[in-house]
Amino acid sequence: MNPRQLFLQHLAPTSPSPLMLEIERAEGMYLYDPAGKAYLDLIAGISVSNLGHRHPRVLAAIQAQLDRYLHTLVYGEYVLDPQVQLAKLLADNLPDSLESVYFVNSGTEATEGAMKLAKRYTGRAEIVACKRAYHGSTQGAASLMWPKEFTQPYHPLLPGIRHIEFNCTWCLKEITENTAAVIVETVQAEWGVRPPVDGYLQKLRERCTEVGALLILDEIQVGFGRTGSLFAFEQYGIVPDVLLLAKGMGGGMPIGAFVSSRAIMQVLSENPILGHITTFGGHPVCCAAALANLQTLLDTPYIAEVKAKEALFHQLLQHPKIREVRSAGLLMAMDLGSFDAVLRVIHDCLAQGLISDWFLFNTESMRIAPPLIITEKEIAWACGVILAALDAL
Structure with missing residues (x-):
């Protein structure tokens, strides 16, 4: 055959x-x-x-790491040079509050981790997402999807999801003291490329701060230079509480991440410990490729x-x-x-x-x-x- x-x-x-x-x-x-x-x-x-x-620099980094080691142990236990160097370079090129990186395998896993993080940190259950946004296809990420034609056959999904219109400042009143997090694409991609307008992201940032909800920005598709800056949110004068990355991160290798402050991320390590774990997240070869990819974007x-x-x-x-x-x-x-x-x-x-x-x-x-x-x-x-x-x- x-x-x-x-x-x-x-x-x-x-x-x-x-x-x-x-x-x-x-x-x-x-x-x-x-x-x-x-x-x-x-x-x-x-x-x-x-x-x-x-890309030659990505291939060279992959080859060099192949000669060192592949998988060693579940993420977060050993000190692995490709992981820590990539985390440092990311932190060096992000606002000071985005200093702690959790590596995963894909964008949908970054979404899942961020949803858990927001619920754990705030003690709240509700998550607000925008209509016609795409954050992944696993059950948690798919729960954020609207319209529901792609998800209806798999219901029930996660409860406690509220949907609002992107670029609708009037809709921001739907974000309340019950909201753990608002997850939004910096630019809505799968709706056919819809950038934020009329200061929408700034008003969203203000509303999240006002009610104590975390602002999660999904840059899985728009990060790593695609919109003309390393990260798209840099063009809109705001800083998220949690940043989601993947796709363009690995130079063709599978890797994703959710990034936040140490104070927020710390909650995943206690009461209970191992609040979020992954076997292959932050794989050394993928991290080596992502490090070369990021360094090349910065150098060229x-x-x-x-x-x-x-x-x-x-x-x-x-x-x-x-x-x-x-x-x-x-x-x-x-x-x-x-x-x-x-x-x-x-x-x-x-x-x-x-x-x-x-x-x-x-x-x-x-x-x-x-x-x-x-x-x-x-x-x-x-x-x-x-x-x-x-x-x-």
């Missing part, structure tokens, strides 16, 4: 119609199929490969170039069939008005060697979220392919 047949027979499905693009290798901006055809990756594995695929001009590249996409993506292009740096949504149009453009682009996608809560928009290393020439080529696909609609 060939790999495509094995895929269909043995890999658990997530949809009835997967793309079925067979990948042989990857390098930089490109994925390659077994015939050697190159595909420019315009979505970076859903905002994961911010430095592109197989890629983040500083994001805004100019964003502007170039806006300049080139001009077509009567494009209703709107919304963006936060190199996280962009091209609104075409219907899922049929989006699907046709995506498949036309794929045939020409350009990979894109849509959004979980917005099927009328096409996702554009390339590695930050994309060049102006590659942007121009990608936009040309998209415009040709739009002409063919």
